[in-house]
Every structure is written in structure tokens, then in C-alpha cells.
Amino acid sequence: MVIKQLELNGFRNYGYAKTGFSPGINVITGKNAQGKTNLLEAMYYLSGAKSFRTRKDRELINFLSDEASVEADIWGNGRDYRLNIRLSRTSRKKITINGVRKKTASELSGKLCTVLFCPGDLDMIKGAASERRRFMDLAIAQLRPKYALLLTEYGRIYEHKTRILRDYKEKPDLLEVLDDFNIKLAKTGTELIFYRAAWCKKLSGFASQMHREISGGSENLSVRYKTVSTLDNPEESKPSEIFKALTEHQRQYRKVELDSGLCLSGAHKDELEMTINDAAVRVFASQGQIRTCALSLKLAEREISCNDMGEYPVLLLDDVLSELDLDRQDFMLNKITGGQVFITCCEGENIEKKTGGTIIRVHAGSIKQ
Ligand SMILES: Nc1ncnc2c1ncn2[C@@H]1O[C@H](COP(=O)(O)OP(=O)(O)OP(=O)(O)O)[C@@H](O)[C@H]1O
Ligand SMILES: [Mg+2]
Numbered sequence: 378m379v380i381k382q383l384e385l386n387g388f389r390n391y392g393y394a395k396t397g398f399s400p401g402i403n404v405i406t407g408k409n410a411q412g413k414t415n416l417l418e419a420m421y422y423l424s425g426a427k428s429f430r431t432r433k434d435r436e437l438i439n440f441l442s443d444e445a446s447v448e449a450d451i452w453g454n455g456r457d458y459r460l461n462i463r464l465s466r467t468s469r470k471k472i473t474i475n476g477v478r479k480k481t482a483s484e485l486s487g488k489l490c491t492v493l494f495c496p497g498d499l500d501m502i503k504g505a506a507s508e509r510r511r512f513m514d515l516a517i518a519q520l521r522p523k524y525a526l527l528l529t530e531y532g533r534i535y536e537h538k539t540r541i542l543r544d545y546k547e548k549p550d551l552l553e554v555l556d557d558f559n560i561k562l563a564k565t566g567t568e569l570i571f572y573r574a575a576w577c578k579k580l581s582g583f584a585s586q587m588h589r590e591i592s593g594g595s596e597n598l599s600v601r602y603k604t605v606s607t608l609d610n611p612e613e614s615k616p617s618e619i620f621k622a623l624t625e626h627q628r629q630y631r632k633v634e635l636d637s638g639l640c641l642s643g644a645h646k647d648e649l650e651m652t653i654n655d656a657a658v659r660v661f662a663s664q665g666q667i668r669t670c671a672l673s674l675k676l677a678e679r680e681i682s683c684n685d686m687g688e689y690p691v692l693l694l695d696d697v698l699s700e701l702d703l704d705r706q707d708f709m710l711n712k713i714t715g716g717q718v719f720i721t722c723c724e725g726e727n728i729e730k731k732t733g734g735t736i737i738r739v740h741a742g743s744i745k746q
Pocket of ligand 1: 413
């Protein structure tokens with residue numbers, strides 16, 4: 378997929394701005410606070426009518442304006458599209474595709490697919506397991522709408538079971554339905570684990586390959602999907618084996634769950650374990666290694682999407698170069714092939730000499746090529 382042209386009107390710090398892009402690598406450069414991230418945000422916004430920085434659409438409208446619009450000409454799925462989203466302080470957002478008004482944001486799905494890296498993604502490496510599950514869940518849900526429904530369903534059953542465990546001491550009758558909820562949780566959990574294991578198998582192969590390339594062959598990243606302790610090898614397991622392992626795990630944890638009032642057994646505890654040269658990334662990785670690892674995961678996500686959809690999603694990389702040595706920077710600026718890439722970086726990094734990509738300069742909410 379390619380963003381051929383983007384037109385902004387009153388979006389963030391932009392007045393009116395219109396620019397075309399290269400189908401390969403585009404480097405967006407400028408001083409701090411000029412609108413580099415805002416430009417990536419506008420592109421990301423067109424992929425699902427959601428920002429990665431805020432839930433409040435009104436924050437996207439220029440302080441001096443009551444309306445904003447983002448429009449782009451896209452090449453994807455073998456044809457041209459024009460996507461447009463208009464925002465207003467007083468009414469709901471309006472989405473149009475090729476000039477035809479769409480009722481919901483879900484109709485944008487599959488029109489412009491993006492993979493985004495932003496500095497907050499570093500938490501996915503160092504932070505809690507929930508961050509890594511979120512990465513996995515968002516990526517799989519983009520490819521498989523059914524997975525998103527399963528996640529919602531799982532969340533609902535989990536909440537219900539948690540309420541039973543919390544309240545059964547006051548209302549002992551609740552325990553009568555605990556087994557039913559365990560079965561429901563294990564059934565939905567089986568489906569989630571089955572999807573996750575298949576996706577993680579691909580992720581792990583691509584991520585190690587990417588990490589090896591970015592680090593010039595000096596580092597070996599291993600990514601391993603871990604679920605309940607009763608299931609050793611989720612990637613090679615059939616659904617019936619996953620279900621059996623989940624119910625066995627529930628049995629082992631029954632007493633602890635009843636004593637603690639917490640739901641401790643199931644797919645909501647899944648983890649992606651990562652090591653670089655056999656040392657746990659969460660504990661031992663350096664700043665540059667953390668960043669490289671996060672980038673390898675995102676590049677791997679992009680490869681999986683390409684295999685699945687038959688074309689590369691647009692890669693949006695915000696502030697990736699800091700903390701990377703010159704060789705790793707060179708990889709990011711020149712070696713990502715096969716799809717459209719946008720990379721923001723601060724002016725003064727001698728960028729013209731470092732990249733063969735198209736340079737886009739951003740200054741005070743205006744764009745120059
Ligand atoms: N709704 C808005 N209206 C006007 N200006 C805004 C709005 N939202 C954000 N801005 C301003 O846009 C400016 C640029 O933001 P942006 O995050 O794109 O900078 P940047 O070029 O990525 O900088 P950095 O190099 O520091 O990351 C900020 O100064 C911010 O205050
Ligand atoms: Mg920025």
C-alpha cells in the first residue's frame with residue numbers, strides 16, 4: 378500500500394498543507410515541535426479514524442479552527458482510493474471513501490493498513506506482560522476480525538468469573554455457576570491461544586531475522602510465546618490439547634483462586650518471552666537493544682501482514698534513530714525494502730548524507746520537499 382498524496386486542513390499545528398510522497402523511504406525532518414509526529418498521526422488516523430496519541434478527536438483540530446480534515450490518495454488492493462475524514466468541534470466526524478459517506482470507522486478497515494512504531498512502544502519490551510499482549514492482540518485483530526470478537530467475549534467471561542470469585546463468600550450460591558464459567562473461559566481461551574500461537578510462530582521467525590540484520594549479525598533475538606504452564610508447546614498443539622491443558626491448569630489453581638478471589642488461570646496471563654544472545658531482554662537489554670528489539674517486532678509484524686494481505690502495510694516510524702549507532706541507523710534509513718516507509722528524525726542529524734530516501738522538511742506546520 379502506498380500513500381501517494383496527503384492533504385491536511387487545520388489538523389494539529391497544520392493550516393493548509395499538501396504533499397506527495399515516494400513509494401519507498403520518506404524521511405520527515407525538522408526541528409522539535411514543528412509537526413513531524415503530527416504528520417505521521419494524520420496518516421495513521423486515516424487507517425482507522427483513531428489517533429495513537431489521544432482518544433479525543435477535538436485535540437486534533439487546530440487551536441485556531443473549528444474544523445479539520447485529512448485526505449489522502451492511496452494505492453492499495455490493486456486500485457486507487459481517496460480517503461477523507463472531516464472533524465468538527467460541533468458535530469461527529471465524517472468519513473468518506475471515494476467521495477461516498479461511510480457510517481462507521483470500521484468501513485476504513487483494510488483500505489490503508491499501517492504498522493506504527495512510536496517511542497511509547499518501548500514499554501512493550503521493558504514493561505508488563507500486558508503491553509506485549511496488547512501488541513499481539515492489536516496485530517492479530519487487524520488481520521482477523523473474528524479475533525477481536527473473541528477477545529471481547531473472553532473479557533466478558535473473565536469479568537464475570539472474577540465477580541464470582543470476589544463475591545462468593547457473601548453469596549455462596551454463585552459457586553454453582555463457577556464451573557460453567559471455567560468451561561466458557563477455557564473454550565474461548567483455546568481459540569485465542571490457537572490464533573496467538575500461529576501468529577507468534579511467524580513473528581518469532583521474522584523478528585529474529587530482522588534483529589540479526591539490524592544488528593549486523595551480532596545479536597540473536599529469540600521470541601517465545603508462553604501460555605499456561607500445563608501447555609509446553611502451544612505452537613504445535615491442537616485445539617483439543619489446548620482445551621485440556623487450560624482445564625487442567627484451572628483445576629490446579631482452583632484453591633488459590635478461591636482463596637485470593639482472583640482469576641489466575643487462563644490466556645489473560647499469556648506472555649511473549651524475549652532473549653538477546655540468551656539474556657532476558659526485560660532484565661539485561663541496553664537502550665539500543667531495547668529499541669532494536671521493538672523495531673524488529675514491528676518489522677516482523679509488517680512481514681506477517683504482507684504475507685497475509687499480499688502487499689506491505691505502510692510503515693510509520695516515529696523517532697526511531699535516537700540511541701541507535703550509525704550502522705543501525707543506516708539500516709533503518711536505507712535498508713527497509715519492499716514497501717512505503719515514513720521515518721521522522723530531528724534536523725541536524727546530517728540526514729541528507731545518511732539516506733537515499735526522499736526528504737520531507739517540516740517547519741511550523743508547513744511541509745517542504
Ligand atoms: N490542536 C493543535 N493545534 C495547534 N497546535 C497543536 C495542536 N496539537 C498539537 N499542536 C502543536 O504541534 C506542535 C508539533 O507537534 P509534533 O509532536 O508534531 O512535533 P515534532 O515535530 O514531532 O517534534 P519532536 O521532534 O519534539 O518530536 C507542538 O508544539 C504542539 O503544541
Ligand atoms: Mg515528534
